[in-house]
Amino acid sequence: MKVQNLPHHVWTQVTTDEDGARRHSSFRYVPEGDYFLLWGYLSYDVYIYGGPHIPRTDNPEYDIVVFNPEVGRWQNQFPFDKEIDWQQHLPPMYLCQSYHGITTGSYRSQLKMRDGVLRPDLNIVFDQVTYDSKRACLVYFTGGRTFAYDVKNRTWSDIGKGDGPPPVLGGSLCYDPFNDEIVLVGGGHVVEADADGRPVGYTSTWIYNCETMVWRRLLNAVEPPPRMAMRLVCDTKNRALVLFGGDGQTHDLADTWIYDTQ
Numbered sequence: 001m002k003v004q005n006l007p008h009h010v011w012t013q014v015t016t017d018e019d020g021a022r023r024h025s026s027f028r029y030v031p032e033g034d035y036f037l038l039w040g041y042l043s044y045d046v047y048i049y050g051g052p053h054i055p056r057t058d059n060p061e062y063d064i065v066v067f068n069p070e071v072g073r074w075q076n077q078f079p080f081d082k083e084i085d086w087q088q089h090l091p092p093m094y095l096c097q098s099y100h101g102i103t104t105g106s107y108r109s110q111l112k113m114r115d116g117v118l119r120p121d122l123n124i125v126f127d128q129v130t131y132d133s134k135r136a137c138l139v140y141f142t143g144g145r146t147f148a149y150d151v152k153n154r155t156w157s158d159i160g161k162g163d164g165p166p167p168v169l170g171g172s173l174c175y176d177p178f179n180d181e182i183v184l185v186g187g188g189h190v191v192e193a194d195a196d197g198r199p200v201g202y203t204s205t206w207i208y209n210c211e212t213m214v215w216r217r218l219l220n221a222v223e224p225p226p227r228m229a230m231r232l233v234c235d236t237k238n239r240a241l242v243l244f245g246g247d248g249q250t251h252d253l254a255d256t257w258i259y260d261t262q
Helices: 081-090
Strands: 028-030 033-040 064-068 071-077 111-114 115-120 129-132 135-143 145-148 155-158 170-174 181-185 206-209 214-218 231-237 239-248 252-260
Touching: 033 135, 064 111, 071 081, 071 145, 115 155, 170 231, 170 239
Parallel strands: 129 170
Antiparallel strands: 028 033, 033 064, 064 071, 111 115, 129 135, 135 145, 145 155, 170 181, 181 206, 206 214, 231 239, 239 252
């Protein structure tokens, strides 16, 4: 399938998969390979799979799948040293610990050697993933952990040092190329104590330094109100991050915020 041969300014369905719906996942474009990469998953049938200790063995695909518009279909992306073996027999999926499809704040995602490869628990992603263009890796904040997937070497690593944000869900992650930082805004499904010890479900804004691999909380007097399921994008022309809308838990939001990176 040649993208340039498709009709202009209309939607064209290029593929339909019978299996492989990846609930609560998210994908990003990888310029080094000219493809879109997807990772993340949460099964609704937790009684069968039960978390990382009871892996899913009937999975129709691998943890990581990629879509190349020139090919026109999703394909497994295996580690280089497992390509031949795993094309013949897929390894099982190791899902996060969950209860009725909800990942609780008490569970921290694991990064473990599984079937000879260092792999994290498959977990909910939503928009908590961003592409670090300087290091050619996808960075995920999931289950309270900061993981990086190196797209050139196809390897995973834990890149979080010290204390970081709580294991929020439904927040948004965005790489700031001007300061070599990653910004995390919003999220929920976790409760923490405020300065007076009262439980609140808001985590503010967090900044990750890609060089030192350390998170810090942004302590500004004015911040966007708590929200989930919104989008944060980088405006490279104006050197700013733009945040729009989201679910305020009690009402929908339609506000627009700008974070000046200069």
